[in-house]
Amino acid sequence: LVIRSHVCFTRPFLIPDLAIDPILHDEYRFLGNLRAYADYYLAHEISHKGHGHSTVDIEGLGTIELKPLNKRITLGGFWKSFRIPIKKEKEQADSILFQFLPLKMSLGLNQISARSSSRREMFEMQRSAYLFPFGICLVNCDFYVGPRENFDEWSYELTNDDFLDLMKKLPRATIFSKNNTNYNFRNFVGYFGENLVKKLFKYPASIQLGDMHTTYFLSSDSILYFNPDKLDLGRETAVAIAALMSGSTILDMNTKSPEELRLVLREILKGRRDGELLLFNEDSSLLYPSPLWLDALKTHQGTAAVKAKTSCMYHNYLSFINITLALEKYLEYIIANKENIPKEKIDTIRMGLQGTFLNKAIKSSHSFYFKTRFEPIAKTLGIADYLTTVEKL
Amino acid sequence: LTEDQLTILLLIAIGGSGTAAGYFARVVQKYEERQDTIHLTKLPALFSSLFNFVQLSRAFRDGGASIDEFADRLDKLVENIGSEIFAGEIILYEKEIYDELANLYPRLHSLNAIAKKVKENKNSFEKVFRFSFTNNQEFEHMKPCEIVTSAEKITDSIRTRFKRYKSISIMLLVALFVLGAAIAAIEYFRSITS
Numbered sequence A: 001l002v003i004r005s006h007v008c009f010t011r012p013f014l015i016p017d018l019a020i021d022p023i024l025h026d027e028y029r030f031l032g033n034l035r036a037y038a039d040y041y042l043a044h045e046i047s048h049k050g051h052g053h054s055t056v057d058i059e060g061l062g063t064i065e066l067k068p069l070n071k072r073i074t075l076g077g078f079w080k081s082f083r084i085p086i087k088k089e090k091e092q093a094d095s096i097l098f099q100f101l102p103l104k105m106s107l108g109l110n111q112i113s114a115r116s117s118s119r120r121e122m123f124e125m126q127r128s129a130y131l132f133p134f135g136i137c138l139v140n141c142d143f144y145v146g147p148r149e150n151f152d153e154w155s156y157e158l159t160n161d162d163f164l165d166l167m168k169k170l171p172r173a174t175i176f177s178k179n180n181t182n183y184n185f186r187n188f189v190g191y192f193g194e195n196l197v198k199k200l201f202k203y204p205a206s207i208q209l210g211d212m213h214t215t216y217f218l219s220s221d222s223i224l225y226f227n228p229d230k231l232d233l234g235r236e237t238a239v240a241i242a243a244l245m246s247g248s249t250i251l252d253m254n255t256k257s258p259e260e261l262r263l264v265l266r267e268i269l270k271g272r273r274d275g276e277l278l279l280f281n282e283d284s285s286l287l288y289p290s291p292l293w294l295d296a297l298k299t300h301q302g303t304a305a306v307k308a309k310t311s312c313m314y315h316n317y318l319s320f321i322n323i324t325l326a327l328e329k330y331l332e333y334i335i336a337n338k339e340n341i342p343k344e345k346i347d348t349i350r351m352g353l354q355g356t357f358l359n360k361a362i363k364s365s366h367s368f369y370f371k372t373r374f375e376p377i378a379k380t381l382g383i384a385d386y387l388t389t390v391e392k393l
Numbered sequence B: 001l002t003e004d005q006l007t008i009l010l011l012i013a014i015g016g017s018g019t020a021a022g023y024f025a026r027v028v029q030k031y032e033e034r035q036d037t038i039h040l041t042k043l044p045a046l047f048s049s050l051f052n053f054v055q056l057s058r059a060f061r062d063g064g065a066s067i068d069e070f071a072d073r074l075d076k077l078v079e080n081i082g083s084e085i086f087a088g089e090i091i092l093y094e095k096e097i098y099d100e101l102a103n104l105y106p107r108l109h110s111l112n113a114i115a116k117k118v119k120e121n122k123n124s125f126e127k128v129f130r131f132s133f134t135n136n137q138e139f140e141h142m143k144p145c146e147i148v149t150s151a152e153k154i155t156d157s158i159r160t161r162f163k164r165y166k167s168i169s170i171m172l173l174v175a176l177f178v179l180g181a182a183i184a185a186i187e188y189f190r191s192i193t194s
Helices: A026-032 A034-044 A071-076 A080-088 A093-098 A160-172 A185-200 A235-246 A250-254 A258-264 A291-301 A303-336 A343-354 A360-364 A374-381 A383-392 B003-061 B067-087 B089-093 B095-120 B122-134 B144-164 B168-193
Strands: A005-014 A055-058 A062-065 A103-115 A120-132 A136-145 A174-176 A213-218 A268-270 A277-280 A284-288
Touching: A005 A160, A005 A185, A005 A303, A026 A034, A026 A185, A034 A093, A055 A185, A062 A103, A071 A080, A093 A343, A103 A136, A103 A160, A120 A185, A120 A303, A136 A185, A136 A303, A160 A185, A160 A213, A160 A235, A160 A250, A213 A303, A235 A250, A235 A258, A235 A277, A235 A284, A277 A374, A284 A303, A291 A303, A291 B122, A303 A343, A303 A374, A303 A383, A343 A383, A374 A383, B003 B067, B003 B089, B003 B095, B003 B122, B003 B144, B003 B168, B067 B095, B067 B122, B095 B122, B095 B144, B122 B144
Parallel strands: A213 A284
Antiparallel strands: A005 A136, A005 A213, A055 A062, A103 A120, A103 A174, A120 A136, A268 A277, A277 A284
């Protein structure tokens, strides 16, 4: 199943006070006003590190910049579906669509250690957080499982069982930090969130933690395929993937009937290219690029192009997951608390949603990879229902 | 011994050696017939099937054959190869080739089964299956590339057997001629020296 894999844990938390009517410290006041947020975004989206960004000091993490996504990224990658309409309709759409462009906080490179059934492994992980002005922040913990460059003596051969075991243990494994304040991913999100709101608000604000979502991006060193209808082809792959997606073991999944296995793999989404896999459920997603596409790319453009394209695909998917989970959490919250939320806030999000990838942007961006994928994912997460409800609020 | 006794003994010796020579000639003939069957019938048939398999796989890999054509032709080829192996002659006389075939055949059989499944699901898996022929990739726990290479090696072995093959009768005649010539030469030199 895995020779090389990128894995990302994503856990959102809601800041209800930011979603309602926040009283922020002066330097963060732009977060509570969409026009000011758009101005902040435009002013800093092409500036370099340390050039006038607002910062927040968090114990154990140091000074963290609230950085808009770089303009090169927002106009080129996944975010272009939000950023390009802004460019086209500068006057009106600006501030409304800017709410879907998050501020990125880099939380540094750390090490995480976990023991699989056969050995202990150490991983380097990149932590970052994305803060949306409507009151959702998502902490991402991104790491790589597989052989590393310049480690020739280290022959890395993880069995499917080892990999599954690691994936279960990693969210609870200790993250080594500089000041010996050791957390695992799950409680780190709480620690970070509480400290973040402490700095942003003038009064003690709270956070609501969401569920963790794990994204697996598998490399194409081997062919992965299975026939979801009959399971007569690639049953072993199907079993391993089903175990991964359901957080179960291969042994458990092997005892399941084809119908039960199909149920676990029901959210298979048709990839754009032959051999591509994209699976999604509430807890995890799995993305496997087409080996045929990568092979053709390697032949015609070289290995560097393969690396660049797969990295782009992975990061685009993470961006997609981040905003999708952010919307899910936020819409769920405003529906449950519609009496407490100012009408203009609801109008803003409603108008914004009408102008984003659900409607206008999706049509204007022909190469938008997740165009066809959003619908089934939105259905799984219940966003589709939330959207209908929000329309009527 | 009397003259009569000597004559009887001589007749018995001539009769015995005649029978032995006849028996020997029969054994050689039988052996040669089997060798001929293997080298002129069985091995060419195997060569043809395996060569066809290699060519078919290459055509499929390069897009020259559809999965339908590949699966159908492979089915027939595997059947042919199986019947040649199970006929048994090769086991006795070409152990080396037999071992290689015994190793290849189950893999060919599995490849055939997979090709049939892919044929049924051709819209989803044909390209991926084809891809496994180009890049030494695993498909259903087997590497089609390796199977093709093994088949190719066996065709090379068979080709070598063709080149080396000589008729035993001719070899015996040549051996007898050489022996006679050697005896004549020795006798000649003995007569000169004495």
